[in-house]
Amino acid sequence: MSLAQYLKNRQPLVTKSFCYGLSHDQLAHAYLLTGEAGTPLKETARYLAKSIICDHPNPLACEECITCQRIDHEEYPDFVFLDGEEESIKKEDVQETLTLFQKTPLERKGVMIYVIHLVENMTLEAVNSLLKFLEEPSPWTYAILTTQNEEKVLPTIVSRCEKLRLILTPRDEVLKEALDLGVVQDDAEILSYFYNDASLLQLEAQKESFQKLKVALTDSIEALNRSANFARFTFETEVTPLLSTKASARFFFDMLTQFFRDIVAKKAGNPITLTSNATIIEEAAKKLPHVESSLLTIMTLRGEIELNIRVGLILAHLVNVLTKE
Ligand SMILES: [Zn+2]
Numbered sequence: 001m002s003l004a005q006y007l008k009n010r011q012p013l014v015t016k017s018f019c020y021g022l023s024h025d026q027l028a029h030a031y032l033l034t035g036e037a038g039t040p041l042k043e044t045a046r047y048l049a050k051s052i053i054c055d056h057p058n059p060l061a062c063e064e065c066i067t068c069q070r071i072d073h074e075e076y077p078d079f080v081f082l083d084g085e086e087e088s089i090k091k092e093d094v095q096e097t098l099t100l101f102q103k104t105p106l107e108r109k110g111v112m113i114y115v116i117h118l119v120e121n122m123t124l125e126a127v128n129s130l131l132k133f134l135e136e137p138s139p140w141t142y143a144i145l146t147t148q149n150e151e152k153v154l155p156t157i158v159s160r161c162e163k164l165r166l167i168l169t170p171r172d173e174v175l176k177e178a179l180d181l182g183v184v185q186d187d188a189e190i191l192s193y194f195y196n197d198a199s200l201l202q203l204e205a206q207k208e209s210f211q212k213l214k215v216a217l218t219d220s221i222e223a224l225n226r227s228a229n230f231a232r233f234t235f236e237t238e239v240t241p242l243l244s245t246k247a248s249a250r251f252f253f254d255m256l257t258q259f260f261r262d263i264v265a266k267k268a269g270n271p272i273t274l275t276s277n278a279t280i281i282e283e284a285a286k287k288l289p290h291v292e293s294s295l296l297t298i299m300t301l302r303g304e305i306e307l308n309i310r311v312g313l314i315l316a317h318l319v320n321v322l323t324k325e
Helices: 003-010 012-023 041-053 066-072 091-102 124-135 171-180 185-191 198-205 208-226 228-242 246-267 275-287 291-305 311-323
Strands: 030-034 079-083 112-117 141-147 162-165
Touching: 003 012, 003 041, 012 041, 012 162, 030 041, 041 066, 041 079, 041 112, 041 141, 079 091, 091 112, 091 124, 171 185, 171 198, 185 198, 185 208, 185 275, 198 208, 208 228, 208 246, 208 275, 208 311, 228 246, 228 311, 246 275, 246 291, 291 311
Parallel strands: 030 141, 030 162, 079 112, 112 141
Antiparallel strands: none
16 A cells, blocks of 8 residues: 555545645645654655645655655755654754755745654754744745654644644554565564554565564574573574664564563463464463563663663663563
8 A cells, every 4th residue: 555545545634634735725834743653654744745846746746756756865955854763853953954944945846845753852952943943934844743742742842733643543454454465474463563554564574674683582582481591692692783773672672562461461361462473472471480570671671772771781681580580
């Protein structure tokens, strides 16, 4: 399913509201696109930006014209994308954009657009710079901000934006669509917790980085089932080298959390969701001690990734807690 189809089928309200603005020349100068983790916020923000300047909109972006292509390849000077996913957005990043946007547009469309993905991950100084900019937008400027957590966004920012909300697709529907696309079951089961759209899920499943992480994850649970020493060895040699970025470390901890939710469910006699991994989950439910408190530990240690603590240390501590009788 293309993003245009996804918006049309899954997000009719967002589509209707934005299309109305486009076709009646009544776009807001700033939008705040909200949606829970897993919704395609980044992709939707970029797509809506493209729709404003596409050469052949209908009324949303065609994805094929030279302008759409240039935006995809970051080769369109009047479009800026600030991404708060990996690192927080700093004052310098915002000011650089502001300086650029105070000039007149370079392209003949005469429109400048900036996207700030995950505004909740901006430093306070960056937010203050942005506020001034949102208060007095130049007539040719459009902003699309995104957030997974609106409560963390300053009300003064929220009040200056028109809100567009992405709604979650039920997980079992995403799972079914992913299987229909040919994604293998164990990939689809775990990734449907992280991708609320089957096409994006499929893209992730095809990545070598994900496949390696998945193998390391199941290997480490098998190792935990065997012994503390073997687990320590597996985490150190197999997992740690794969977690070189904060994003990969977060992803690993989030996947581990899902496995432990199932282990806790199994122990309580409830159904599990990662059915392709039923064998190691059942074994872990039998062998691992205090799995409920282990689940809490995993979630707490995930927070330490943000504190810039070395991931090897966090994992060593994790294994100690998980295996301690
Ligand atoms: Zn186009």
